Amino acid sequence: MTTQLEEQTTNVVGARMKRVEDPRMITGAAKYIDDLKLSGMAHVAVLRSPYAHARIRGIDTSRAEAHPDVIDVFTGKDFEHLNPLPCAWQAGGVENFVATPRTLEIDRVTFTGAGVAAVVVETRAAAEDALSLIDVRETCGVLAATAEAIGDRQVRNRGTIGGSLAHADPGADYPTVITALGATVVVQGTGGEREIAADELFTGVFTTALEQGELITAVRVPALGAGVGAAYEKHRHPASGYAAAGVAAVVKVDVGKVTEARIAVGGVTGTPVRATAAEQAMIGIAPADEAAIVAAAGKVAEGLSGAIGDTYATGEYRVHLAQVLAKRALTAAIEAAA
Numbered sequence: 177m178t179t180q181l182e183e184q185t186t187n188v189v190g191a192r193m194k195r196v197e198d199p200r201m202i203t204g205a206a207k208y209i210d211d212l213k214l215s216g217m218a219h220v221a222v223l224r225s226p227y228a229h230a231r232i233r234g235i236d237t238s239r240a241e242a243h244p245d246v247i248d249v250f251t252g253k254d255f256e257h258l259n260p261l262p263c264a265w266q267a268g269g270v271e272n273f274v275a276t277p278r279t280l281e282i283d284r285v286t287f288t289g290a291g292v293a294a295v296v297v298e299t300r301a302a303a304e305d306a307l308s309l310i311d312v313r314e315t316c317g318v319l320a321a322t323a324e325a326i327g328d329r330q331v332r333n334r335g336t337i338g339g340s341l342a343h344a345d346p347g348a349d350y351p352t353v354i355t356a357l358g359a360t361v362v363v364q365g366t367g368g369e370r371e372i373a374a375d376e377l378f379t380g381v382f383t384t385a386l387e388q389g390e391l392i393t394a395v396r397v398p399a400l401g402a403g404v405g406a407a408y409e410k411h412r413h414p415a416s417g418y419a420a421a422g423v424a425a426v427v428k429v430d431v432g433k434v435t436e437a438r439i440a441v442g443g444v445t446g447t448p449v450r451a452t453a454a455e456q457a458m459i460g461i462a463p464a465d466e467a468a469i470v471a472a473a474g475k476v477a478e479g480l481s482g483a484i485g486d487t488y489a490t491g492e493y494r495v496h497l498a499q500v501l502a503k504r505a506l507t508a509a510i511e512a513a514a
Contacts, residue, residue, distance in 0.1 A: 218247055221303035223293040223310050225285040230320035232283055232312060235293055239309035245302035249310070250294045252282035287333050288324075316397050317512070318406035318424070322353045325410065327417040338392035341377065344384050344447070346484065347418030351378055352442030353408050355450065356424035359397045365390035378447040404428045404436075405512025409505040410443070411497045413488060419443035420489045421497035423451075423476070425505040427458065429513040434458050439502060441476060444483050444494040451476040454502060463510045473502035 200206040237249040280291045295306040319337075326332050326340075326349055340350040341361060354361075354374045361372045366389050377384050386392070400406060410422035421443045428436035437458035439451040457472035476498050483491030 218296050218298060219300050219303050220294055220296050221300075221307055222280075222291045223295075223307045223312070225281070225288065225290045225292055225312075227285060227288065227320035227324050230285050230323070231316070232281065232285065232292060234313045236311040236313070237293060239311070240295055240306045243297075243302065243306045243309060245298045246306050247296040247298065249296075249306070250280065252280035252292065255279040256282065288329060316357070316400055316406070318353060318357070318400075318408055318426075319397065322349050322408045322424075325349065325408075325412070325417075331417070337395055341395070342384060342386065342392050344378050344380075344382050345418065346381055346446050347413065347416070347420065347422075347443045349408065349410065349419055349422060349442070352419070352422045352440050352448045353424045354395060354397065355442075355448040356408075356426050356438045356440035357397050357406065358426075358438060359395055361392055362394035362396065363390045364393045369393070371396075375450065381446040400426075403430055403513055405509040405514070407505045407508030407512060409501040409508065411489075411501065421494045421501055423498055423501040423505045425502070425509040427506065427509040427513055429463055429510060432462060434461050434463065434510070437506075439476065439506070441480060441498045441502070444480050444491070444498050446482075446484065449479050451479050451502065453478045458506065463514070466507075469506050469510075470503055473499050473506060476502040 198206065235251050237251065240246055240249050280294060285292065292312055293307075293310050295303055295310075297303045297306055323332060323337075326335065337350050340348050341354070344351065351374075355378075357374070359374045361374060361377050363370055363372060363386055365387055367387075372385050377386075379385055404426065406424070406426040408422065408424040410419040412418075413420050419442055421441070424440045424442075426436075426438040427434055437455045439454050439458075440448045441451055442448045453475040454472045457475050458469075461468040461472070477495050480495050480498060483495050485491040485494065489497070
C-alpha cells in the first residue's frame, strides 16, 4: 500500500522544481530588523571582557562619549545601586541575591564575557564604533592575557589561579607568570596565615611548599608601574593546551635603557626556573637593540639543566623553544613598557 506521503515524495525527488523567490529579496527591497528605525529608538551595546579573570584599574569612556551618534555611556559604577540585578527568586537559594550576575562589573571580572561598559547609540554600526573607543585598563594585564590562553573556555571559567598554583603542573601557565612577576602567595592553615614568595612555592613536579592542611587564600601581585611591561609567550600543546614551553618576562625601561628584568621559564623542567643569566644580560641594553635581546634570550638555556621530554617534545626541543619564546616575550614586554 502506498501512503500519501510516499506519493508526494515520489513526485518531488528527482523532479525539476521551479524556484520561487521573493522579488523583494532579489531586488534588495527586503527589510530586516536592522533596517527598522522607529521614533525615539536607540541601540544598546555592551563591551564584554575577553578575559576570565582580571582586575579593572580604570575605564576611559571619553572618546566614546565624544562620538556624534552616542547618546550615553555607562560603566558599572553608574549601576552600582542595581548590582546585582534584582530577580523574582532568591538566586542560589540565599538572601540578597549573592549569586545573581551584575549589570556591569565594577572592579574586576571573574568570567569571560562579563560586561564592563555599555553604550546607547542611534544605530548598530555606531554602537560597534563606540565600543572600540572605550579603553579598559588592567592593573596587571599579563595575568589577564595569560588566563585567556589557558586550556579552553570551560577550564578558564571553572578553574582558579589558586588551584593552578597548588596543583603545580610543570606545563601550567600561572606558575611561570607569577614567578616572573615576583608575586606572593598567601596560605591559611591550622597554624594560621603565612606568605610564600612565588620563587619558593614550587619545589618539584606537582609539589609545593604548602604544608598539610594549608590552602591558598590569596595571590598578591605587584602592580606594574610606569615604564614597566610584562608578557607571556608559550608553545601550546595541541591536545591539552598546557605549555610545552612558556616564558614570562617583566622589563623596566628608564631613560632609554633596560634597568630591570625578570624572566621565568615553565614547561621545560619540573618547576618554573628564573633565567638569571638572561636577566643580567638584559640590563643596560637599548629597547630597540634586537641583537642584544636575541643574545640575552639565548642565555635562557643556561638555567635549564634536566629538561623533561615526552612523546610530543624532547627536552632538547623544549630548551630551543624556551630561547625562541624568550625573545618574543622580552620584545613584547619592552613594547608594553613603552
